[in-house]
Amino acid sequence: MRNPAAPHGDADASHRQLTRRELLVAAGAAAGAFTLAGAFAGDTLIARTGVPALNEVLSRIAPADPRFHSRPDLRIPGLSVATASGTLAPGPILLAPYNAPAGQQVGALIIDDSGEPFWEQPLAGLVTTNLRVQRHHRRAVLTWWEGVIEDGHGVGEYVIADDGYTPIMRVQAKNGLKGDLHEFLLTDRGTALLTAYAIRTMDLTAVGGSATGTIQDAIFQEIDLASGRLLLEWHSLDHIPITESYWPTGELWDYVHINSIDVADDGNLLVSSRNTHTVYKVDRSSGEIIWRLGGKHSDFTFGGDASFAWQHDARAHGAATLSLFDNEGSPGGAVQSRALILAIDERRRAATLRNAYRHPTPLQASSQGSVQMLGDGHVFVGWGAEPYVSEFSATGQLLFDAQLGRDYISYRAFRLPWNGRGIGRPALAARRSHSHVTVWASWNGDTRTQFWVVLAGERASALTPAAAGSRSGFETALTFPGSARHVAVRALDANGQTLAHSQTITV
Secondary structure (H helix, E strand, C coil), X not given: CCCCCCCCCCCCXXXXXXXXXXXXXXXXXXXXXXXXXXXXXXXXXXXXXXXXXXXXXXXXXXXCCCCCCCCCCCCCCCEEEEEECCCCCCCCEEECCXXXXXXXXXXXXXXXXXXXXXXXXXXXXXXXXXEEEEEECCEEEEEEEEEEEECCEEEEEEEEECCCCCEEEEECCCCCCCECCCCEEECCCCEEEEEEEEEEEECCHHHCCCCCEEEEEEEEEEEECCCCCEEEEEEHHHHCCHHHCCCCCCCCECCCCEEEEEECCCCCEEEEEHHHCEEEEECCCCCCEEEEEXXXXXXXXXXXXXXXXXXXXXXXXXXXXEEEEECCCCCCCCCCCEEEEEEEECCCCEEEEEEEECCCCCCCCCCCCEEEECCCCCEEEECCCCCEEXXXXXXXXXXXXXXXXXXXECCCCEECCCCCCCCCCCEEEEEECCCEEEEEEECCCCCCCCEEEEEEECCCCCCEEEEEEECCCCEEEEEEECCCCEEEEEEECCCCCEEXXXXXXXX
């Protein structure tokens, strides 16, 4: 995985800043999605903005860093939602934005359909990737990778957290290796599948390299979570010849680049190798390759535009369906990345195209990306190095489309059910004017709060209800008349039951 090129600079300052609505309409969002044709219909948009590229326009409507009165320490931008139509699949959106300029926050992010966060977890000096909901001991947990990125892979560890966002386990790769960012999958066997990398010295003259070249050995492990015992360790150099790679040789040659592991219907493993354009089916017991889908030595024929290149996130859905993100990215490749749903006939060794989903703007993600098949037939796509997330209906209609904050990208994106308990107590801030008091309330991580009640009074020991209102995004503002000197808030669920009280503060 490689960081994308630096974003475009700001538009010519001599042109006035358009409002968000003007930009959305100009970019074609009013019709339901950003489209290249809509953005450049006539010369009006170019003349008014002075911007010759669609990405430049979109960068100007990306959200600025939020500044929450009650939580000024949380500043990871949410999403700018361009399209939200029809019935969306249930559950919030899970992202882990990174790649921001120095001084900007990065970390884990759970967002609602309006683009507002439920939970932010900035981690200074670290990258977070692959935030998702999984099951551990039959309960829903959050999992993610955190660490640093070196030579295109991660050096870090994996976290399993409960519904209060408290880590209940930190998982390390075994045999002196460091956990890589690309995969951390919990299985129904009580194990975790994870990736790692090691640098080896090797004769690379067969591919035009040095006789003493350096190569990245792509590794995955399966670890028993209860005991910590290593059950399986698989090395690409033991199974994949270097001649299968499409990646140009060079120092620390990343010839395979494993970016996903999944459990097939028969219990064996599907391993996606970006740089050989291949999905390998691997025997879970012996580690031997059962078949190759794609690449230079594919065991499958492809029909109906089913072939792919530089792919990510290969997932099995029963015995006959495979989803993946077809980057078709750099170097070379087609002009547009796609989310693919393939029909796989293992007996006949044939792969055919069932569905392909493209962004209405012809995005080409040079790296990263994910495809999630949802229970209602919808498909949720994270566009990797292109800062977008989208939801499509089963028939291909774009139902939801949003852009990450400027300069941010997310390795993967998910829509998954999640019920989170707020961290600590609700937070609040307040300001008193001549005739009224405004209170801002929030509770980082909580998905249950539906209403806020403000308690106020002249004495901290004698507060009474002064205002109430429905939750509105991450932070809700409530105003009431008077000059109360002390305030607190109470969080209520959909049934009006109290979930928690904040501390009392002086206005």
